[in-house]
Amino acid sequence: MKVKGLFVAPYIAMEHLVQECQKDDTELDLTIKTGNLQEGIKFAKEAEEKGYDVIISRGGTARMIEKAVNIPVVDVNISGYDMLRVLTLAKDFPGKKAIVGFSNITQGAKAITDLLEITFDMFTINDKNEIEPLVKRLKSEGFQLIMGDVITINAVSTIGMNGILIQSGKEAIYEAFQKAKSIHQLVIKHKDELKLLSSILGVAAKDIIVLSEHGDIVYENWKGFSERPVTVEQLTNIIKAMDKTNIIQCNDCLIKIATSKIKMKTTSYIVCKVSKMKESTSKLQSLNIKVLHSTQMLVTESETMRTCLAMIQRHLSHNHFILIGENGTGKELVAQYIHYKKFQSRKLYASIRINDFMNMNIDELDSDVKTIYIHSTDCLQEGVMESLSPMIQSLKDKEVTVILALTRENPLLGELIYDDSIVRINLPTLSERKEDIRELVTLFMTHYHQTLGTSAVKIKNEGLSLLMHYNWPGNVEELKMFIKDIVLMEKGYIIDEQLIETQLHRKELKQTQQMSTLLSGTLEEIEKRIIELVLEEEHFNQTKVAKRLNINRSTLWRKLKK
The missing domain is CATH 1.10.10 (Arc Repressor Mutant, subunit A)
Structure with missing residues (x-):
């Protein structure tokens, strides 16, 4: 089968020469058009739409076509014979002579002039827009003859200078024909390999989509879904985030998208493997599953928090943690920190109330859930201890990290909190880590400035002093809600002592009133x-x-x- 090609000749004389050369080649089905630069691009795009295999052109036109189409483009070289013919014509021409062109012309010309010990001035250009001012300057400097390609000679002729077009001879055209056929054979081979890989993927890999680094869909194969379960926008967000695991809500189920990047020589591809989460996992509403792309900063200006963090860092290889701390001390934030340090965004984090956890079927938990944070343990009903211990052990056997949250030590939990293999982290109350209050306030103010658009960005030192001397029975969560209240009230940039003092007084008065109400009556x-x-x-x-x-x-x- 013949190779279907388009030859874009940048000048008329070349078209006639190509027609002669074509008679000697029986493997090329060649269409010949004459057009330089933009006109050549137009012909090339039309050929691509019509299913041509390859395009042949020369010089700047070939380079511009190569950027405009997605089929192979062969550049006709300027051979030593071509350059020698031009230099021979120009040798006896009187006056100053110069060769002007892109590097493919000037480099070859220099090799010949050096070999023959002929002196010509060389001027290499990188862009077509450089030619016109250059030839005008050469004319003003007394040059009388310019040699170059079509665009150079056109510029020379407009200002009344002499020019010689460097033409390609038969040798270069025959070489281009051969290169076009070789490239076509290579393309066919690669296409066959891609077809084979696609067939293998179709059999071996179900529910997969491959994207270019720009977000274009290169390949997709769906077996477990009737149609593509993710939108283009969701795929774009996945590429931007480049997280290893993503969870997306799809109609009545949750789907996981596990991504990996394949780097080639000139580009990269993102392979997304899509799967439904286990039905029991996705339908268990009480199990809150997340992909932690990052974790909120832990403030550790205080010695007590630095001790907690050091304890966690030393025991990240363990898979059973107990977090003991009053309500509002940030136990779940610490649990998320442990998960992120162990797994980053590669695996899933889940949180669940202990009574809901007791109703779970551990065997049906999705395999990508690698951390379970069990909270509200104060609500644990009696008579379930015998079931709780083997359930936690079953999770650990599946290499799931278990994090149990307690507001206080409960002797009823026995070996679940006192076993030697368990890492116990005692979280301090806010009154035990007052050195952290300044940083926490800054963190919360920044959070509300970014999420709620609040104006306040600073609290005066006198106000901070009041915050640091308050007891905060609700710990960090109470402080966070208090900061939210005052930044919503303040319309300026700086919060002064008076606003904080007023709000703290109201808070204390309300607590007193609640206590008074509690103790009134019979x-x-x-x-x-x-x-x-x-x-x-x-x-x-x-x-x-x-x-x-x-x-x-x-x-x-x-x-x-x-």
Whole structure:
């Protein structure tokens, strides 16, 4: 089968020569057009649309066509014979002579002139726009003859100078024909290899999509989905983030996209393997699954927090952590920090309430979930300890890191918190890490400035002093909410002492009023309010409420019915 090619000749004389050479070649089905630069690009684009195999042209036209189309382009070289013919014609021409052109012309010319010990001035250009001012300057400097390609000779003729066009001879055209056929054979070979790889992928790799580094879809194969389950926008975001694992909501299920980058010599490709998360995992609403692209900064100006962080760093190889700290001390933030340090964004992080965890089927947990943070352990119902321990061990056997959060040590948990293999991290209250308050305030103000568009960017030192001397029973979370309140109130850039003092006073007054309300009325009314408050604190776990009040459940039930 003949190679279908287009020859774009930049000058008329070349077209006639190509027609003669074509008669000697039976393997090329060649269409010949005459056109330089932009006109040549037009012909080349038309040929590409019509399914041509290869394009042949010369010099600047060939280089411009190569950038404009996606099929092979062969540049007709200027041979030593071509250059020798021109130099022979110009040798006896009177006056100053120069050769002007792109490097493909001037380099070959220099090799010949050096060999023959002929003196000619050489001027190499990098862009067509350099030619016109250059030849005008050469004319003003007394040059009488310019040798070059089509664009150079056209510029020379417009200012009335003599010019000789460096033409390609038969030798260079025959060489270009051969190169075009060789390149075509190589392209066919590569296409066959790609077809083979596509066939292999179609059989071996299901639900895969390959993207160029610019986001163009190079290949896709879907077996487990009726159509592409991700949008172009989602794919673009994946390329920008270049995270190893991504979770995307797709209709009624969650899908995972695991990405990897393949680097070639001139470009890169992103391979995305798509899979549905296990149905039990994606439908368990109480299991909050995340890909942690980063983790919020931990403030460690205080010695107590530096000790916690050092403890974590030394034990990252472990897979069972206990975080002990009051409400609001940032236990989940620390859990996310542990996960990110161990897995970055390659694996999934999940959090779940302990009572929901007890209803999970561990065997159906998605294999990419590598950290489970179990919280609300104060709500743990009695009689489940025998089941909890083997469930946690089952996770550890699957190389899942288990992080258990406690507000206080609970002896009922026994070996779950006192085993030697467990890393215990005691998180300080905010009153035990007051050196961190200044940095925490800055962190929270920055967060609300970026997310809520608040104006305030600084708190005066007197105001910071008030914050550092406050007790903060709700710890870091209480401080964060307080900062949110005052930055929303402040319309200027700086928060002064008065606003902070006023808001802290209101906070203390409200707490006093709540306590006063709690202790007002008859003994029976006070008792009922206390029971209701403890019920709320214990998440309505009547067994725990009875224990805290040192009464049995029947007594508690009777008092609630009054």
